[in-house]
Amino acid sequence: MIRFENVSVTYEDATETALHHVDAHIPEGELCLLVGPSGVGKSTLLGTVSGLVPHFTGGTLRGRVTVAGRDTRTHKPRELADVVGTVGQDPLAHFVTDTVEDELAYGMESLGLPPGTMRRRVEETLDLLGLNELRDRPIATLSGGQQQRVAIGSVLTPHPRVLVLDEPTSALDPGAAEEVLAVLQRLVHDLGTTVLMAEHRLERVVQYADQVLLLPSPGAPARLGDPAELMAVSPVRPPVVELGALADWSPLPLSVRDARRRAAPLRARLEGRTPPAAPAPAPEAPVLAQTARLTLLRERVTALHEVTLALRAGETVALMGRNGAGKSTLLGSLVGLHAPTSGSVSVGGAAPHRTRPAELLRHAGLVPQEPRDLLYADTVARECSSADRDAGAEPGTCRALVSELLPGIPDGTHPRDLSEGQRLALALAIVLTAGPPLLLLDEPTRGLDYAAKSRLVALLRDLAARGHGTVLATHDVELAAEVAHRVVILAQGEIVADGPTGEIVTSSPAFAPQTSKILAPEPWLTVPQVREAL
Template sequence: MIRFENVSVTYEGAAAPIVENVDLTVPEGELVLLVGPSGVGKSTLLSAVSGLVPHFTGGTLRGRVTVDGRDTRTHRPRELADVVGTVGQDPLAHFVTDTVEDELAYGMESLGLAPAVMRRRVEETLDLLGLAGLRDRPIATLSGGQRQRVAIGSVLTPHPKVLVLDEPTSALDPAAAEEVLAVLQRLVHDLGTTVLMAEHRLERVVQYADRVALLRAPGAPVLVGPPAEVMEVSPVHPPVVALARVAGWTPPPLTVRDARRRAAPLRERLAGAEPAREHLDGAQPVPAERVRAAGLAVRRGRIEALRRIDLTVTAGQTVALMGRNGAGKSTLLAALTGLVEPASGRVEVGGRTPHRTAPRDLVREVGLVPQEPRDLLYADTVAAECAAADADAGAAPGTCRDLVAELLPGVPDDTHPRDLSEGQRLALALAVVLTARPPLLLLDEPTRGLDYAAKARLVGVLRGLAAEGHGILLATHDVELAAELAHRVVILADGEVVADGPTHEVVVSSPAFAPQVAKILAPRPWLTVAQVEAAL
């Protein structure tokens, strides 16, 4: 169904190809997962399937890409639209209408389908993706995860033969991600849809793949094979595979269920040991409060987005804010930065009331890295972005660039931020905010688009900041990140706090928010592979 023949892509102004000599065949009716480190060219290959590369992005494509027999060199994206449905990393770039129902219908209207067919397919998709309650909502009022589901739904309604998905679960809570992946599996198994997907959160998706294609350095052959075989040698792999390597399980299990069946000897070896939590329990926060919210309520139009929120974050403390899509996590971060005014209650950041404090003063107390990192980036090159960040923060020249190098090794100074992958762009935005070293750091989905190595570097940077006395509040669906980093977990539901406590107590007792290691070794409170490795 999809065939790459000796494909190389070089963007304008680039010294070397982003992908080189790629040969890959995706048969009809298979779900193939594309994996590899950030910046290795996964998004470029996906865009080549729909013809966006090179017709829209520019640059030079050598070799040949065919989809259902159509050559993308001679068929522009609009001539492939009836065959290929594409969802990129950024749902906002995908939308062309204002409301959910209109967006689901737009692709079918463009293809000239009959109104009766359109109506039926819209209803089916609303039910499939749990969007029925949002049908009349303006897209601008949706959370990031809700937008992601709408974007996926809008390409499902025309019933394309091929689905191309770039990080489809990155902004979804665990339950919503499972629903979307179940829908994709149903399309593959029941309708013979071909799915090519790139995803960094392999713990969510690898068990659904028929085959995995591992992209390595440009020019290296693509390694394609059954998921377990590829994961055994892949430098990027989910925690269950990392645990298998520590325990010596070959081939590695890909699901929690399979791992639990093999974990009895490992549980016996760990029976007398206790998980090390030096980075969580050992660094007791000093009493200075970075945030205090009491009885906080926020309304967005007729919707009560937050109610009766009591929250404190002290110096040196890292708090993970979790909950399903639309629970109010981003709204709470917005209230802490003065972007929305409370309807009632009070909130203080560094002793200031955010919505009554001038932005130039508040920025010295709190830094926010939003879900859409491009909101913070306006310069033409990485070097210019870093120079501006140094100047704005009054930091020594090179401070921001050093942070970028720590989070994101190997990115040239003259790269335009828009040419970075989503994960690379997020790392750059994070470096820009960290340059000012605000006492309170707010992060909204900080691991979107980051591979496991980049996530490990991020964890190291944030642990260092917490040790220096910074307060960190991160809104995330990444349960593995919370397990690695957070002292406390706060779970929101429908705008209210429903759980607040030490990480190991909250996540181990929650089926939805428990990391893979906790599920495998339950009921003992092991959270990470590093804890298990240290104990062994």
């Protein structure tokens, strides 16, 4: 169905090849998972399937890509639209209409499908993706995860033969991610749809893959093969595979179920030991921000209801909950983006919605879900220089932070040409340059591979040790297990759980990390904890 023949891509003015020597054939009716570190060319490879590369992005495509027998060099994206459905990393760039139902219908209207067929498929997709309650909502009012589901739904309704998905579960809560993956499974198994998917959260998807297409490093040839065999040599691996490698299991497990069946000897070795406790902030540590019975209405919807929360110096808090629970709204309230309807918010002793942004940045800094909202210069170097000036920091401070988070980003690159993970690293470095005591991160691991996430964890631990408070609004249970002292779970704008990380995440199947599920009832949360104990 999809054939890559010695495919390479070079962008104009680039010093290195973006994609190097891909030879692979993906048959009809298979789910192929595209795996590799950040910046290795995964999004570029996906773009060659839909024809966006090179027709839209520019650059030089060498070799040949065919989809259902159509050569993407001679067929532009509009000539492939009836065969290929594409969802990119940024759902906002995908939307054409204003409301959910209109967006689901738009692709079918473009293909001239009969009204009766359109109506039936819209209803089916609303039910498949749990979007029925949102059908009349303006897309601009939805959470990032809800927008992601709408974007996926809009490419499902035309019933394409090939689906190309770039980080489809990155902004979804664990439950919604399972629903989307179940839909993809049904499309593959029942309808013979071919799915090519890039995803950094391998713990969610690797067990569903029929094949893995591995891009090991820039310049290295791609490899296509059995998921377990390629995970053994992949530079990016989910916790279940890392734990299997640590325990010397062969073949390596890809699912929690496979790992649990073989984990009895490992549980026996760990019996009687306890994971090392992360140093918690002192109870008398100063409060950096707090809310008191905070209620907030947005578009006549109660986004937050009587939220009372205190955030202390040296504390890392993971804010979790399903899409639309109010996590981003709460972070926005802490930086003055939303005025309380009732109750109060205090950051650094002042009400943030009444404080000038330049003054507020001395107390709290937000890295939003869309990092591009903070980026306005035309090169990475100019973004960094501007951040140094605005923060009154030593020249080179921001650039050093970018290199620490994600090495290898060239100075002359335009921010829009960076991958999602690279843009996040740049936006995070810009906010950190100002050194605010309270750091607010909205989905900070979206687009980051495991190595980049490990560097982020080290940075956050260092910030906590230096007395900074951090709040992470995240669906990444592995990140919460690694770095958070405390987990707060929101549901329908209310706090439903608030306590130590180990206690909260292990009590919920949805929010438990893979290591915890495999080694339960032993209290282990992460592979590094197990490695240290052994």
